[in-house]
Amino acid sequence: MAVDYFYPEYEIVRDPNRCIACRVCERQCANKVHSYDEASGKMVCDDAKCVNCHRCVALCPTRALKIVPSGDTFKSNSNWTDNYMKEIYRQANSGGVLLSSMGNPDNFPVYWDKILINASQVTNPSIDPLREPMETRTFLGKKPTHVKRDSNGRLVPNLEPQLELALPILFGGMSYGAISYNAHECLARAAETIGTFYNTGEGGLHKDFYKYGKNTIVQVASGRFGVHKDYLNAGAAIEIKIGQGAKPGIGGHLPGLKIVGDISQTRMIPMGSDAISPAPHHDIYSIEDLHQLVYSLKEATNYEKPVIVKIAAVHNVAAIASGVARSGADIIAIDGFRGGTGAAPTRIRDNVGIPIELALAAVDQRLREEGIRGNISIICGGSIRNSADVVKAIALGADAVYIATAALLALGCHLCRSCHTGNCNWGIATQKPELVKRLNTDVGTEHLINMLTAWGHEITEMMGGMGINSIEALRGNRLMLRGIGLTDRELAILGIKHAGE
Amino acid sequence: MNINAKAMHFKDLNAKIRECDDSQVVIDNCLGQRYIGTGLNHKDIIINGLPGNALGAYLDGSKIIVNGSTQEATGDTMNEGEIVIYGNAGDATGYAMRGGKIFVRGNSGYRTGIHMKEYQDKIPVIVIGGRVGSFLGEYQAGGVIVVLGIGEAGELPVGYFTGTGMHGGKIFLRSDHEPQGLPPQVICRVATKKDKAAVMGYVSEFCANFGGDPAELLNQKFYLLMPNTANPYKQLYVNN
Numbered sequence: 001m002a003v004d005y006f007y008p009e010y011e012i013v014r015d016p017n018r019c020i021a022c023r024v025c026e027r028q029c030a031n032k033v034h035s036y037d038e039a040s041g042k043m044v045c046d047d048a049k050c051v052n053c054h055r056c057v058a059l060c061p062t063r064a065l066k067i068v069p070s071g072d073t074f075k076s077n078s079n080w081t082d083n084y085m086k087e088i089y090r091q092a093n094s095g096g097v098l099l100s101s102m103g104n105p106d107n108f109p110v111y112w113d114k115i116l117i118n119a120s121q122v123t124n125p126s127i128d129p130l131r132e133p134m135e136t137r138t139f140l141g142k143k144p145t146h147v148k149r150d151s152n153g154r155l156v157p158n159l160e161p162q163l164e165l166a167l168p169i170l171f172g173g174m175s176y177g178a179i180s181y182n183a184h185e186c187l188a189r190a191a192e193t194i195g196t197f198y199n200t201g202e203g204g205l206h207k208d209f210y211k212y213g214k215n216t217i218v219q220v221a222s223g224r225f226g227v228h229k230d231y232l233n234a235g236a237a238i239e240i241k242i243g244q245g246a247k248p249g250i251g252g253h254l255p256g257l258k259i260v261g262d263i264s265q266t267r268m269i270p271m272g273s274d275a276i277s278p279a280p281h282h283d284i285y286s287i288e289d290l291h292q293l294v295y296s297l298k299e300a301t302n303y304e305k306p307v308i309v310k311i312a313a314v315h316n317v318a319a320i321a322s323g324v325a326r327s328g329a330d331i332i333a334i335d336g337f338r339g340g341t342g343a344a345p346t347r348i349r350d351n352v353g354i355p356i357e358l359a360l361a362a363v364d365q366r367l368r369e370e371g372i373r374g375n376i377s378i379i380c381g382g383s384i385r386n387s388a389d390v391v392k393a394i395a396l397g398a399d400a401v402y403i404a405t406a407a408l409l410a411l412g413c414h415l416c417r418s419c420h421t422g423n424c425n426w427g428i429a430t431q432k433p434e435l436v437k438r439l440n441t442d443v444g445t446e447h448l449i450n451m452l453t454a455w456g457h458e459i460t461e462m463m464g465g466m467g468i469n470s471i472e473a474l475r476g477n478r479l480m481l482r483g484i485g486l487t488d489r490e491l492a493i494l495g496i497k498h499a500g501e
Numbered sequence: 502m503n504i505n506a507k508a509m510h511f512k513d514l515n516a517k518i519r520e521c522d523d524s525q526v527v528i529d530n531c532l533g534q535r536y537i538g539t540g541l542n543h544k545d546i547i548i549n550g551l552p553g554n555a556l557g558a559y560l561d562g563s564k565i566i567v568n569g570s571t572q573e574a575t576g577d578t579m580n581e582g583e584i585v586i587y588g589n590a591g592d593a594t595g596y597a598m599r600g601g602k603i604f605v606r607g608n609s610g611y612r613t614g615i616h617m618k619e620y621q622d623k624i625p626v627i628v629i630g631g632r633v634g635s636f637l638g639e640y641q642a643g644g645v646i647v648v649l650g651i652g653e654a655g656e657l658p659v660g661y662f663t664g665t666g667m668h669g670g671k672i673f674l675r676s677d678h679e680p681q682g683l684p685p686q687v688i689c690r691v692a693t694k695k696d697k698a699a700v701m702g703y704v705s706e707f708c709a710n711f712g713g714d715p716a717e718l719l720n721q722k723f724y725l726l727m728p729n730t731a732n733p734y735k736q737l738y739v740n741n
Contacts, residue, residue, distance in 0.1 A: 087741060096739030223616065224597035228580045229540040229561045256732045268599060268620040269642060273669055273731040278640055282615050283574050283593050292535065296558040296577065299515055299539040346741045421740060 004093040006086055007072035008047035012056075018064035019043055025056035025065060030423040030435055053416035055425035087346070098346035101419035101429070103246060103338045103383055103405060106350050110338075111357035111490070112389045116499055118480040120467040127469050129460035135470040136459060138168040138400050140237075140377040141306045141330045160330060161306045163237055166195030167456050168394060168471055172335075172381045172402035173219050173239065173310070175201030177254050177263045177275070178342030178419070179408070181208075182439040183428045186411055188212035189441070190448035199402075202241055202252070202277060204266040210234050217308065220297065222251060223277035225267040229300060237331070238297050239308040240290075242281070245339030245382035248312030248353045251279040252343075258422060258431055287323035294328040306330035313337060313359030313382060314352075318366035325367055325376040333402060334359055336382025340405040342429055343420035356382040357396065361494045364397025364476060387458035396494065397476040410451040411444045506531045511553065515539065518546065528552075533572070538565050542582070554591075557584050560601060573610070576603050579625070585710050592634070598625040598644065602703070605629045606711045611660070612636045617670060619643025628707045635660030638726070642669040647700055649707070649718060650675045663687075664726050668733045672726040673700055679724055686733050692723035 012033065021043050026034040031049045034056060036042075050067065057065045074082050087098055120126040127134070141162035148156040171187045178201060185208075187198035192215045199217040204226015209216070218235035220227050232238055243249065254267075254275035264271040284290050294307050309324045310333035311317070317334065324332045336356025341349065360380045367373040380393050381402030393401050409415070412426040419429035427439030459471075468474050482499040483491050491498055502523040506514050507530040514534050518526050524544055528537070531550030538546050539555070542562035549568045557565050558577040570588030574596050582601045592610035595603050600623040609627075611634035617625050618641075625644035630651045637659050638646055650658030655677035663680055664672060664687040673692060674680065683689055697719045704715040 090739050090741060094739040097737055098741035099738040100741050224578050224599075227559075227578050227597070228599070229542075229559050232540070232559065253737075264620075268623070269618055270620060270669070270731070273642060274733065276640060276642070276666065276668065276733075278616065278666075282612055282639070283577065283596055292554055292574070296536050296539055296555045299536040300559045301540075302519065345738075 004089045006048075006089070008050065008070050009072075010047055010050045010052045010067050011070040012045045012047050012050055013066045013068055014043060014045070015064045016042075018062040020062055020064075022061060024059050024061065028055050028059050028425060030425050030430075030432070051416045051418040051421075051423075052414075053418065053425050054414045099343055099420050100346040100349055100417060101341060101343055102415060102417045103340045104350050105417065108338075108355065110383075111355055111486075111494065112385070112392055114484050114486055115357070115392050115494070115496065116482045116484055117388065117391055117395075117462055117466070118482070119465040124467040126467050127464035129457070129464040132464075132469065134460040134463060135472070136167050136456060136463075138165040138471055139163065140165065140379070140399055142376065143374040145374060161237075161304055163197065163306055163331075164195075165197070165400060167452060167459070168398075168400035169384075169390060169452060169455065170196050170217070170379065170400060170402055171198040171407050172339075172404035173199035173201040173217070173241065174342070174404055174408075175203030175219075175254075176206055176266055177201075177203040177258055177431070179428055180424075180430055180436040180439060181206065181262065182436050182441050182444065183408070183411060184209060185441045186439070186444035186448055187407060188215065189445040190452065191215040193445070193449050194452045196452070197236060199239060200235070203254075203263070203275075204268065205231055205234055206262060206266050219310075220293075221277050222279070222281045223275060225269065225275055225277075228268075232297060232300050232305075235305070237306045237308055238301065239310050239333065240281075240293055240297070240329075241310045242284070242290075243310065243312030243314075243335065244341065245312050245335030245337050245353055245356070246341035247344040247348045248314050248337075249279060250345070250348055252277040260431060263431060287327050290324065290329075291327040298328070308333050308379070310335060312339075313354045313356055315354065317354070317359045318362040321363040322366055322370055322372070325370075325372045329376060331377045331379060331399075332363070333379040333381065334363060335402070336360075336380070338383035339381055340383075340408075341419075356380050357392075358490075358493050360393060360398055361396050361478075365495055368476075387455040388462065390455065391459055391462045391474070392481060394471060394474050395477050395480045396496075397478075399475065406451070407448060410447045411439060412447075503527045503529060505529050506534055506550070509534065511535045511537075518544070531569070538563055557582070560584070562601075570607070576601070579603070581623075587711070589631070590629075595625065595627045598627070599623055600625050602626040602706070603628070604707050604710050605631075607631045609633045612639055614638045614641055614644070614646045614672075616640040616642060617644035617646070619670065626703050628703050629658075630707065630711060632658035633660065635662050636665060637663045638667055638670070638672045639664070640666040640668070641672070641728075642667075644670045645673070645700060645703065646670070647673040647703055647707075648675065649704070651713070651718075655722075664728075666733065667726070667728045668731055669728060673697075674724045674726070675718065675721055676724055677722055680726070683726070686728050686730055687726050688729050689724055689726050692725040696725050697723060 139162045142160040191198040202221035213234040216235040221241040256272040308331040309329040337353030377399040380398040424430035481496045511534040533553040535553035538557045540559040545564040560579040560582040562581045564583045573591040579598045589607035590605045590609040593612045608631035628647045
């Protein structure tokens with residue numbers, strides 16, 4: 001039926017004077033957009049298959065290609081936008097739940113962009129980070145409430161296990177299955193070099209990557225895929241995944257189609273069988289139950305590893321975080337509604353959850369008020385896009401941040417939001433060997449290291465500008481932030497003043 | 502080694518078990534201590550009393566014998582080994598279990614065998630002597646669950662919603678009555694001789710532990726539940 005025909009969203013513009021019909025674009029496109037027409041000796045393309053991933057544009061040796069919006073529109077309507085109309089046609093045709101990838105792209109407020117950072121002038125001199133030592137080293141874990149001494153007055157060590165980070169930035173959880181072997185290798189190697197951590201997601205840990213264990217956070221989610229004693233002991237910390245910012249309240253289905261080869265082995269399920277992570281952990285219906293899982297993991301690892309509980313930022317996040325802080329967990333990770341995903345129902349991704357900025361401020365405030373902020377460290381994620389976002393997050397109360405979309409961008413992701421198709425032309429969100437090998441792990445690792453190194457410089461520059469030489473002194477230091485164009489209510493929740501105040 | 506667990510905190514008890522060099526540990530006066538035998542291998546445990554939640558979580562090869570009943574989440578994410586329970590088991594017995602065996606002489610609670618899964622030669626097995634609660638084998642992705650219904654006089658030995666979301670593995674129910682209201686992706690039929698032969702070993706082990714004649718039990722009517730697809734959600738989505 002013609003109703004579900006859409007004019008292509010993108011138009012591939014090929015400059016005939018530049019194109020030399022070398023067929024690179026054809027070889028590079030897993031979506032089979034480009035082809036060579038023998039009769040005319042020219043390249044032709046089917047724009048309808050294009051996802052705008054820019055692989056062909058980036059590799060065209062003569063810069064003959066660009067991708068532009070095709071400009072085809074339905075009759076203009078602010079209520080029934082083109083997207084809403086197309087989604088109905090798709091569902092009318094299929095009866096399916098709309099499936100999307102990566103973070104919520106809609107036009108919601110980005111509070112990071114409405115917060116400004118302070119700098120010193122005259123009275124409190126700024127510091128030059130190139131000349132003076134700056135401390136960005138961060139420890140995540142419970143902080144002791146008292147100093148313990150023995151009868152001779154000597155200190156008795158009573159520090160709970162900590163994660164030590166050179167920078168307050170970790171790579172967020174992305175499973176082997178959602179992303180490729182090569183992408184995982186890049187994350188692991190970069191984490192090792194920089195002195196931080198990457199996160200397995202819930203797909204288990206590939207046997208080749210056990211050697212990066214001291215820079216690995218292993219995840220335990222409701223499906224318990226690949227979870228066994230060696231796995232738990234392989235990492236530096238264990239993360240219990242309760243929720244994810246892109247899809248709070250629902251589980252995950254990795255289709256059997258993607259359970260091939262190593263993925264099947266790493267998840268420890270048969271090839272071709274769906275990997276279903278139920279929406280809840282079926283042994284966790286309360287904070288007391290969460291406490292039980294936290295302690296069973298601590299028992300399994302002899303109390304040597306911090307346990308992280310990752311939740312999605314939702315309406316009552318402050319109260320939930322208070323419960324998590326009392327569950328015995330060492331670290332809470334909060335994932336905002338802009339967080340990425342390899343696949344999520346569109347409606348959930350675009351409508352469920354709250355912005356990380358508000359969630360983070362509310363949680364930090366609540367834990368302080370209850371006097372339990374030291375019980376737990378806070379990692380926030382869900383769209384940290386640059387070093388300024390990191391500085392603002394730390395000043396709002398985070399101990400560290402998770403980055404994942406930013407890390408994938410450093411590996412070559414162009415945010416075409418088509419991860420769920422498994423045809424990632426950049427070798428990241430795919431398991432097809434011919435695509436995976438496109439991601440050169442040496443180059444990818446170097447790119448990640450470059451990005452984190454650059455962010456590190458920028459963070460110390462901003463800290464120095466504020467006259468702060470230790471990340472500890474920035475944490476929760478909301479006086480260093482001002483809002484711009486925010487309502488009183490928003491300022492109150494963020495716990496910051498308006499610019500000019 | 503014998504441990505008197507009376508009024509002992511679970512942390513102390515479990516540290517003692519971990520540190521002990523003996524190949525067998527006997528725990529007396531056990532009362533509610535959680536996480537006993539977590540991730541344990543190379544060491545067997547005999548428990549006299551009532552262990553708490555998450556007994557044998559991530560168990561990795563040890564044998565645990567319970568002269569009494571267990572509470573919730575026995576054998577949570579168990580990898581290998583054996584748990585033998587002379588009394589009843591609580592809810593979520595064998596949650597996400599991926600290897601080893603659990604034998605319960607009496608009954609087991611809700612969500613028994615939830616999200617059990619198998620991989621290659623690792624096939625988890627749960628055999629329940631009596632009856633089980635609702636949601637037996639929910640999300641089951643592999644492994645074998647046998648409910649013998651001993652003492653149930655041929656009545657169906659399960660609660661409601663058996664096999665919800667099941668997409669792998671097998672459930673055997675000894676019953677004269679076919680379970681009703683099963684989800685559409687679960688096939689139910691009377692077990693054949695060949696079907697029964699596949700679980701003969703497990704039922705024999707059950708009887709070796711608790712008594713009874715495996716051949717006589719298996720001679721009676723069993724229903725076999727299996728999923729008709731490994732991909733229950735294949736048709737659910739449309740790319741957007």
